[in-house]
Amino acid sequence: MKRESHLKILFFAVFILMANLSLAQEIKEIYVSPSGYDSNSGTYERPFKTLGKATAALVTMDSRKLEKIVVWLNDGIYRISNPIVIDSTIKKSGTPFEFKAVEGSSPTISGAVELKDWSNLGDGIWVSEVPKNLGVFRELFVKGKRAMRARHPNNEYLRVKEVGADRRTNFTYHTGDFPQPKIPGEVELVVLHDWSITRIPIKDISLDSHTITASDSIGAKGLNFFNLDNWEPNPRYYLENDIEFLDAEYEWYLDTSASKIYLKLPMDLEPSQLSIEVPLAESLLAVEGSEQNPISNISFEGIRFKHCRWNIPNQTYAGIQACNFDTQQGNKEWAVVPAAIRTTWAHNIRFKDCEFNSLGGSGIWLGTGTINSTITSCRIRDISGNGVMIGEGQDRLVSGESWWKAAPQQAALGNTVEDCDISDCGVQFYGAVGIWCGLTAETILKNNEIYNLPYTGISIGWMWSPEPTPCRDNTIAENHIHHVMQKLSDGGGIYMLGLQPGSKLIDNNIHDISVNAGRAESNGMFLDEGTKDVLVENNLIYNIAKSPLRFHKASTNFVKNNYLFSNGETPAIAYNNTLPENIHQEGNREISTDDPNYIVALKKAVSKHIPTPNKP
Structure with missing residues (x-):
């Protein structure tokens, strides 16, 4: 009798366990279509009409009991006047949320x-x-x-x-x-x-x-x-x-x-x-967690984000650098052009095969406290400000002190932009860049094509001195950057600023920076104040208005095995307020147009650095 009772208890426990496991494996799907109705049930046969209804449905779900939730977007335009906000009232657990285009469709979220x-x-x-x-x-x-x-x-x-x-x-x-x-x-x-x-x-x-x-x-x-x-x-x-x-x-x-x-x-x-x-919405998407309760595990795939307005505060935009501007309210009150899509205090947020275009401010911003998030195989174009932004500048305060001093752990960490096509940014605000990274760590920018920009292709770092910050171990690799610096000057294909030890600029192909509009130089790479302990290796730089590589108030750096093609008597490397002996060089090829073998050497170098085709 006792043995039979034990068997019944064991059977019941196994039954409950299997039921829970079965429940845990359930995938909840919500369907949305511009031709649907919000009075529908959100199924494949009876989809919701609006994204607002879909996110409202997410609030009522106990996601902890689900493997994941997928919101499927059918073809068409989803017009919004207010942003889609995903915060802790909507996402209450780490269960993945996926927003995906139905196969064969191209849904557009338009403001x-x-x-x-x-x-x-x-x-x-x-x-x-x-x-x-x-x-x-x-x-x-x-x-x-x-x-x-x-x-x-x-x-x-x-x-x-x-x-x-x-x-x-x-x-x-x-x-x-x-x-x-x-x-x-x-x-x-x-x-x-x-x-x-x-x-x-x-x-x-x-x-x-x-x-x-x-x-x-x-x-x-x-x-x-x-x-x-x-x-x-x-x-x-x-x-x-x-x-x-x-x-x-x-x-x-x-x-x-x-x-x-x-x-x-x-x-x-x-x-x-x-x-x-005409754009009406001032933001399209906000993923908003908190330091104590970060939002995690959200992905967007195959979705186009389009049309977002930004009106200049006080009607005056006094640009400083990379879409930071003076508010004209004091001697140093800076603001930044906001992005249509922004994440804050967010982990593992992913954008894949998406488009971000025709936007009035900046494009997409992986902001404060964003960790291990990715933008892959996306297309970013026709943006008034910066295309992609990662991290932040110096100005935010924590307990009355600059955040990077008081709470350096709040830095954006381990984020990646890879295989993206980025062009035609800075349409209104010419000092914008394709990818801007502030005080970030372990950022990877890899295999992106960046082109047709009024100013710099990639800008990384945000400190005009060698003072230590959380900025470190960033990698810019295998990018194809060309036809940038088309309107302004004093930048380059890649612009680096401030101390960020352990960072690398490797295997990039930078060319056709042929306009030098202002007084200052335009370069292939420009390593500005405070740059130290950076590895510049195996890059190809050619057809540049001025020196392919320039240092300004830089310290010890390592330049190895690069192909640096220059024009006439223009030096391959320019040293502005930088001691040449601090730039350790090894195996570089410096070739001038005065060299009779210039064309042959350039063709050979280009054949070795053919960029991998981007996926978008």
């Missing part, structure tokens, strides 16, 4: 609305009332492509005639440089500095003295090197947003005082034939 009601003014110009919910905006997209806000000149630049006495707020222009704007107060002045730009409203245009006066200081306050004539005596500028500048097809102008938008189209087209969209 834009369509403008449909247009009136014809003749000569290809159309006008529409601006809906109240749109207010002021900086971008318009026609047929999926970014339209140019009316500017003068359309493609090139004007040159300052003479800088004003204070060197900051005004300058004279040449007679006939531009048509007199109808509403000068709505015109934006865009001034190019060596490695950044300023966008600022115009206060006044004097026809008598031929003077343009800005609404505030041009350039970041408290930094004298942003004086207008510091780099060039006659810096470049252009004007944007006036009806008088509306002279090219697909240009547009926003009259904020009358709440009207004007668009110039080809004579054979009318708006009813086109998709005309």
